[in-house]
Amino acid sequence: MKSIISGLFIIALALNSFGQAKKPTIMVVPSDRLCISKGYSMTFDNQGSQQTLPDYKKAFQNDGDLRMVISKMSGMMADRGFPLKDLEQEMKNLANEAAEASMIASTSSGSAIAESPIDVLKRTAKADIIMDLDFEIKQMGPKKYIVFTLNGLDAYTSKNVASASGSGQPSSAATPEILLEEAVLSYMDEFNGRLMTHFTDMFANGREVKILVKTFANAGITLEDEYDLKGTTDMLSIHIEDWIAGHTVQGRFSLSDGTATMMRFEQVRIAMEIERNGKMRAQDTRMFVNELSKFLRENCQIESKVYLRGLGEAWLIVGEK
Amino acid sequence: MKRVTQIFAMVLALIFMASTTSQAQSKNKVRKMEYNSQYNYEVATVAVGVDGTKLVKVWGYGPDPEEATRNAKELGIACAIFRGFPPASNGAAAKTPPIVTDSDAAEKNMAFFETFFAPGGKYLQYVNLSTDAPPSGEDRIKVNKKTYKVGVVLSIAFDELRKDLEKEGIARKLDAGF
Numbered sequence: 001m002k003s004i005i006s007g008l009f010i011i012a013l014a015l016n017s018f019g020q021a022k023k024p025t026i027m028v029v030p031s032d033r034l035c036i037s038k039g040y041s042m043t044f045d046n047q048g049s050q051q052t053l054p055d056y057k058k059a060f061q062n063d064g065d066l067r068m069v070i071s072k073m074s075g076m077m078a079d080r081g082f083p084l085k086d087l088e089q090e091m092k093n094l095a096n097e098a099a100e101a102s103m104i105a106s107t108s109s110g111s112a113i114a115e116s117p118i119d120v121l122k123r124t125a126k127a128d129i130i131m132d133l134d135f136e137i138k139q140m141g142p143k144k145y146i147v148f149t150l151n152g153l154d155a156y157t158s159k160n161v162a163s164a165s166g167s168g169q170p171s172s173a174a175t176p177e178i179l180l181e182e183a184v185l186s187y188m189d190e191f192n193g194r195l196m197t198h199f200t201d202m203f204a205n206g207r208e209v210k211i212l213v214k215t216f217a218n219a220g221i222t223l224e225d226e227y228d229l230k231g232t233t234d235m236l237s238i239h240i241e242d243w244i245a246g247h248t249v250q251g252r253f254s255l256s257d258g259t260a261t262m263m264r265f266e267q268v269r270i271a272m273e274i275e276r277n278g279k280m281r282a283q284d285t286r287m288f289v290n291e292l293s294k295f296l297r298e299n300c301q302i303e304s305k306v307y308l309r310g311l312g313e314a315w316l317i318v319g320e321k
Numbered sequence: 322m323k324r325v326t327q328i329f330a331m332v333l334a335l336i337f338m339a340s341t342t343s344q345a346q347s348k349n350k351v352r353k354m355e356y357n358s359q360y361n362y363e364v365a366t367v368a369v370g371v372d373g374t375k376l377v378k379v380w381g382y383g384p385d386p387e388e389a390t391r392n393a394k395e396l397g398i399a400c401a402i403f404r405g406f407p408p409a410s411n412g413a414a415a416k417t418p419p420i421v422t423d424s425d426a427a428e429k430n431m432a433f434f435e436t437f438f439a440p441g442g443k444y445l446q447y448v449n450l451s452t453d454a455p456p457s458g459e460d461r462i463k464v465n466k467k468t469y470k471v472g473v474v475l476s477i478a479f480d481e482l483r484k485d486l487e488k489e490g491i492a493r494k495l496d497a498g499f
Contacts (some may be wrong), residue, residue: 019499020499021499022499023496023499024499064470079480079492080494080495080496081495081496081499082495082496145412164415166408166412166415167412168412168413169409169411169412169413171367182369183374185369185370186369186414186415187415189415189417189418189479190415190416190418192415192418192495193405193417193418194418195421196418196422196495197495199495199497199498200422200493203498272498317499
């Protein structure tokens, strides 16, 4: 009996030690072309040049077809274990959050919530994977057909990780709503198949992320300064590159740009999980860059600031906290 | 001289006959291998099915039309699991990827699939014939004395099949690992 209980305890402990990778959030966003062609746009003067941007609020308030397509896609994705973030609801929540944050005050001193300009800037609808949706109902004589494009874009690497597109069969009998529903039913399996390939690759070769290393202007440190690490004297940028090579999956990364004050690492493959306090935990870019920050503090006595841009992108600003 | 020519002609005829027989045997062998091949699916997507289903035309083989229809059903489900469906040629539907992405899934889960595809097995739960009438006309071909080839339009409960295979741990879930 004792051995059974201890066996069960070991199994429970083992199960507990298995981490789960961080699940990316997915959101459907109507394409710029769709919004602008249907008049859901706003134009403003940007230092002398006219700039047109999509007006998502206007699109959701006026376009029944768009709502129907997004609703259908949401249902299908939820069925596959990926409930979608709703852009319309997210925009409402952010507006409410801003209003509430400005009204809250401390009961003892009356202090307002501390909010930096960056906090305000970051208050936008975000997702890790954006499903860029575009469709158009076209006419061919008496028949109508639909041209449908769906691109799954990684918000950080800007890579197209899944896509499905094509034009449907012309029909004179089907209503635009039926054509749209058919298009969603037709293309979603292909899209999800590609998304599955992306996830399988992610688990096999690590999550692909972007890391930016910058320096604080007042710190008096450049990435070309020489440091001695365990008997090897080299530029700080080389030590950083060595550390990234040693901590990425199969040493996979590319340094796409580098100066005395900046390094841009792309296609950095980080492990999905990391051991922390004896347990496997999901790893995101912030945690990975935090380890680099610790390495610089311990070995070069350099302080640095870790700035999170999302699940797949973080910055390390060297010189100060 | 005349006799030599006759013998030469006979030898040539014998060589020709032997080569024709061996070619026919080889053709039969190839055909048999193709029938039994796990990669041989003759499938076309017909249109977008109603939510969660796929409407496809599958060709099956058998000693009679009924047996060929049964074979078509089996092939339709196997194709959904292992190969996926091609896009419809008229643009009516996009391609469908296979439910199982692991190329060794059939070997790894041999016991499961043997029961699944056994006569009267669970695979029948996911396939519906879109018509009750036996295939006729161009959808019913007599290949040779012993074999019929029939084309059947099937409605396959694709989503239900995928979910059940995910539950069995044979297909990978889209959110597996997260």
